[in-house]
Structures are given as C-alpha cells and as structure tokens.
Amino acid sequence: MKYLVVSVLLLVIFWLWRSKRRPDSYQVNKRSDRRPPPSPALPTEIVACDVCHVHLPRSEALTGLAGVYCCVAHRRQANKG
Numbered sequence: 001m002k003y004l005v006v007s008v009l010l011l012v013i014f015w016l017w018r019s020k021r022r023p024d025s026y027q028v029n030k031r032s033d034r035r036p037p038p039s040p041a042l043p044t045e046i047v048a049c050d051v052c053h054v055h056l057p058r059s060e061a062l063t064g065l066a067g068v069y070c071c072v073a074h075r076r077q078a079n080k081g
C-alpha cells in the first residue's frame, strides 16, 4: 500500500511537472520550427522604352544599341533614326 501511494504521488508530481513545462517547450519548438520566411521574389528592374517610354521589366525589354525597347519595332525605329 505504501508503494502505491508513493508511486501515485510520483506520477502526480511528474504530471504536474510536464503540464507546467509543456507551454515553454511548445513555444521553443514552435520557435525552432519556424522556417525563415520564403525568400521574396527577386526585385525586377523596371526600364522604360526609349521610344514610347512604356515601362516594362528588364527581362522583357529588348536591348538595342542605344538603350532598351519594348518591342522589335521600336528598337528598329530607334536604330534607324
């Protein structure tokens, strides 16, 4: 009977210790689980067409001799004149 009381007491102490600890450990786990935010999309450089001054991403712009253009026609037009 004595052992039963002692074991139940130990169980209760252990349970209290665990329930008291859980929020902290949960937060720690949450903190460590937090991944770095997904890297934002790389900033796109916006350029203006030298002919019509329309703004477009550099990746879509056509590079000519004198600058960047929105389309082949404007690049041709700029190279002519």
Ligand SMILES: [Zn+2]
Pocket: 049, 050, 051, 052, 053, 054, 069, 070, 071, 074
């Ligand atoms: Zn243009």
